[in-house]
Amino acid sequence: MDQLDHALIAALRQDARLPVAALAQRLGVSRGTVSNRMERLQREGxxxxxxxxxxxDRAPAEIRAWMSVAVEGNQQSVVRALLGEPGVAALHDTNGRWDLLAELRVDDLDALSRTLERIRRIPGVSATETSVHLRTFRG
Structure with a gap:
């Protein structure tokens, strides 16, 4: 990726709905260049x-929480199981005391409790710690 790719991604992070023409004008390149770059960046993943x-304060009502997960044994099998868990919105590999950080999103506290129990029963999950999201100061 070159400087133009980074600038394109930065512009899309600010507003992913910008038309190609507006992106091209902002970046000082042609619409074809922007379209080709976007297609390539998508194709390359x-x-x-x-x-x-x-x-x-406008998001649909949901419970958000973060679960730190310690893994014993094969981390990839735990990752696959967590990615198949409907309550897991995002999963991150970390260093330090915890191996993984799962962002959980569920409809209510009962659903959170069921999700936590399912995750704790995954073979290889040796310990967890969960924090419930209360408020966002900067998003």
């Missing part, structure tokens, strides 16, 4: 999708 960011 650099851009994997586009999303919507909601203001935390």
């Amino acid at each position: 650099v851009i994997t999708g586009y999303t919507v960011r909601l203001r935390p």
Whole structure:
């Protein structure tokens, strides 16, 4: 990736709905260049999708939590199991005390409890610690 790719990605991070013409004008290149770059970045898996960011106070009602996970044994089998868990919105590899960090999103506290129990029963999960999201100060 070169400087133009980085600038294109930065512009898309600010507003993924910008038309190609507006991106081209902002970056000082042709629309064809922007289209070709976007197609290549998608094809190479650099851009994997586009999303919507909601203001935390306007987001649909849901419980968000972060679960730190310690793994014993084969981490890849635990990762596969977690990626198949419907309550896991995102999964991150980390260093330090915990091996993985799972972002959980569920409808209510009962669903959170069921999700936590399912995750704790995954073979290879040796310990977990969960924190419930209360408020966002900067998003």
